Amino acid sequence: MNIIVTGILLSGTYALVALGLTLQYGVARIMNLGNGETLVAACFVAFWLYTGFAINPLVGLLLIAPAAFAINWGIYAVALQPLVKRAKNRGQLEVDSILATFGLLFLLQGLMILAFGGEYRSYTFLAERFDLFGNSYGLNRVVAFLAAVLIAGGLWFFLYRTRQGTALRAVAVDPNSANLVAIDVARTAAFAFALGGALTACGGALLSTFYTFNASMGVVFTMKALIIVIMGGVGDVRGAVLAALILGIAETFVASVIDPGLTLAATYGLFILVLLFRPQGIFGRAPT
Amino acid sequence: MMGLTPQETKNLGIGAALIALAALLPLFDQGFYLSISVNIVLYAALCTAWALFSGPTHYVSLATAAFYGLGTYSVGLGIEVLPYPLLLLIAAAIGAVMAGLVGAATLRISGVYFVIFTFGLAELVRQLVTWTQTKVSTAMGLYVFTEMTESHIYWMLLALTGAVFLTSFLIARSRLGFAMTVIGNDETVARHVGIDTARSKIILFMISGAFIAMAGAITAPRYIYIEPPSAFNPMISFLVVIMALLGGTRRLWGPLVGVIPFTIVMDFISSNFPNHTMIVVGLAFLAIVYLIPHGVTGLLEKVQARWKQRSAPAAVAKEKPA
Numbered sequence: 001m002n003i004i005v006t007g008i009l010l011s012g013t014y015a016l017v018a019l020g021l022t023l024q025y026g027v028a029r030i031m032n033l034g035n036g037e038t039l040v041a042a043c044f045v046a047f048w049l050y051t052g053f054a055i056n057p058l059v060g061l062l063l064i065a066p067a068a069f070a071i072n073w074g075i076y077a078v079a080l081q082p083l084v085k086r087a088k089n090r091g092q093l094e095v096d097s098i099l100a101t102f103g104l105l106f107l108l109q110g111l112m113i114l115a116f117g118g119e120y121r122s123y124t125f126l127a128e129r130f131d132l133f134g135n136s137y138g139l140n141r142v143v144a145f146l147a148a149v150l151i152a153g154g155l156w157f158f159l160y161r162t163r164q165g166t167a168l169r170a171v172a173v174d175p176n177s178a179n180l181v182a183i184d185v186a187r188t189a190a191f192a193f194a195l196g197g198a199l200t201a202c203g204g205a206l207l208s209t210f211y212t213f214n215a216s217m218g219v220v221f222t223m224k225a226l227i228i229v230i231m232g233g234v235g236d237v238r239g240a241v242l243a244a245l246i247l248g249i250a251e252t253f254v255a256s257v258i259d260p261g262l263t264l265a266a267t268y269g270l271f272i273l274v275l276l277f278r279p280q281g282i283f284g285r286a287p288t
Numbered sequence: 289m290m291g292l293t294p295q296e297t298k299n300l301g302i303g304a305a306l307i308a309l310a311a312l313l314p315l316f317d318q319g320f321y322l323s324i325s326v327n328i329v330l331y332a333a334l335c336t337a338w339a340l341f342s343g344p345t346h347y348v349s350l351a352t353a354a355f356y357g358l359g360t361y362s363v364g365l366g367i368e369v370l371p372y373p374l375l376l377l378i379a380a381a382i383g384a385v386m387a388g389l390v391g392a393a394t395l396r397i398s399g400v401y402f403v404i405f406t407f408g409l410a411e412l413v414r415q416l417v418t419w420t421q422t423k424v425s426t427a428m429g430l431y432v433f434t435e436m437t438e439s440h441i442y443w444m445l446l447a448l449t450g451a452v453f454l455t456s457f458l459i460a461r462s463r464l465g466f467a468m469t470v471i472g473n474d475e476t477v478a479r480h481v482g483i484d485t486a487r488s489k490i491i492l493f494m495i496s497g498a499f500i501a502m503a504g505a506i507t508a509p510r511y512i513y514i515e516p517p518s519a520f521n522p523m524i525s526f527l528v529v530i531m532a533l534l535g536g537t538r539r540l541w542g543p544l545v546g547v548i549p550f551t552i553v554m555d556f557i558s559s560n561f562p563n564h565t566m567i568v569v570g571l572a573f574l575a576i577v578y579l580i581p582h583g584v585t586g587l588l589e590k591v592q593a594r595w596k597q598r599s600a601p602a603a604v605a606k607e608k609p610a
Contacts, residue, residue: 077572095399223408262416264408264411279401
């Protein structure tokens with residue numbers, strides 16, 4: 001029980017990061033391997049706001065999310081849009097975007113190592129006991145989870161209940177047809193990429209309240225987010241949330257029952273199962 | 289017997305002569321130049337082996353560090369009990385099996401899965417090795433004591449590079465090579481003319497993985513003390529991708545054009561500005577995508593084509609597209 005609750009609490013932040021990535025890949029068609037660096041950057045900004053200005057990380061989200069949105073829009077417009085225009089087909093864009101975002105990954109990671117050094121950092125925020133079902137958990141984890149649920153709920157509302165959200169989903173299904181029904185595909189893609197970046201940054205800021213982070217851990221989170229996205233099916237919100245839950249619980253289980261050094265192995269075990277049995281994702285339909 | 293064209297015979301001859309020439313290097317220098325040449329030859333072997341698979345398929349493989357680490361580990365574990373040449377073969381076999389497993393899980397479906405899977409593979413193998421080591425023994429690393437000197441390693445790597453080149457050359461002439469050309473141009477077409485695309489890709493990946501593991505095994509005595517973080521260093525995978533793409537994968541010798549300058553640059557950066565290596569790697573990736581998408585050899589070919597066009601405009605129409 002303890003493991004399941006801890007896993008679920010962890011999965012909240014995973015879900016946000018994965019939702020960010022699934023928007024970037026599903027709608028904007030950019031496999032953003034630098035996604036984890038957005039998360040780490042948000043961790044550092046939240047840390048800086050809290051220790052430097054005593055700004056509560058939850059309030060900090062109101063600054064971090066719009067900033068991440070603007071920066072990611074900029075990255076898309078400057079660096080990635082030329083690739084979208086140049087690509088002759090989907091495969092070409094995939095290879096190009098993978099290489100370009102590798103470049104971003106290393107560039108950002110290198111800059112952050114220069115700026116903050118390589119050591120681990122953390123800060124104390126709401127480090128109190130919170131009792132749930134007879135076990136106690138860190139209050140910061142519970143608060144981060146609730147915030148993640150709220151944000152994910154907001155995203156769901158946006159995607160399924162607004163015109164702009166519907167346009168986003170239409171582009172995810174078929175960019176060419178979306179163009180025919182008067183959706184500005186280029187703009188929608190840029191918007192989705194920026195929104196994905198903002199979601200990831202929210203995940204990072206929430207993560208920093210209870211997690212020890214350093215400048216070079218982004219890659220591991222990108223990896224986890226990628227696996228969640230594939231498990232859930234690319235562009236699928238429900239799938240990403242469910243997959244994040246599964247991953248969070250599986251990881252917590254392996255870390256507490258077997259060995260904390262094997263969390264990635266657990267993640268990979270799930271990944272292999274998905275690749276072998278449901279490569280189209282949990283809710284995905286088999287390609288025809 | 290094999291029906292070599294004069295051009296091919298000439299190229300083979302040039303290749304053999306260059307390798308023979310390079311083999312003389314340890315006679316002149318045993319210090320810095322030999323050490324950096326070992327790096328260059330190591331990456332030459334890794335990059336050509338990488339390009340063997342990733343060139344025709346356009347799949348960005350990041351599994352290099354995993355194969356390389358498995359190679360060094362097989363030597364580290366077996367050096368006390370088995371003769372060294374046998375260990376090299378075992379390393380190659382382990383590399384091939386690993387590549388076969390990874391390929392079987394990912395190469396049947398779209399290419400993105402393959403990239404993602406190989407992205408974390410080195411880290412996964414590292415975690416598993418570390419975990420097994422802490423369970424089985426108390427030591428974190430392994431000692432590799434051999435009689436091998438830097439010159440021996442250099443010669444072996446040179447021979448390996450030669451072998452990779454020869455293999456690539458032979459594959460390009462074989463049925464498998466022809467199948468890969470068709471797959472690289474259009475996979476749907478390939479499937480329709482009856483090529484088992486997944487099988488061809490897996491075989492090629494296995495050959496590439498075996499060579500990379502062997503390179504790791506050859507380099508193992510150089511480390512003396514092998515630990516998981518140094519053997520499975522993910523940076524190896526990224527450097528290989530950069531060097532190979534910088535040179536260009538359309539020609540057999542393309543990766544070499546990237547390996548030589550970039551190894552020297554990285555050596556300079558990591559000894560003088562160790563905190564800036566990440567930034568250089570990042571900029572190199574961006575340069576590949578935005579400035580030279582087909583590598584330096586692609587650039588050269590373009591210049592050559594333009595030059596030819598200017599001197600003999602009529603001849604261009606007859607040329608077959610590459």
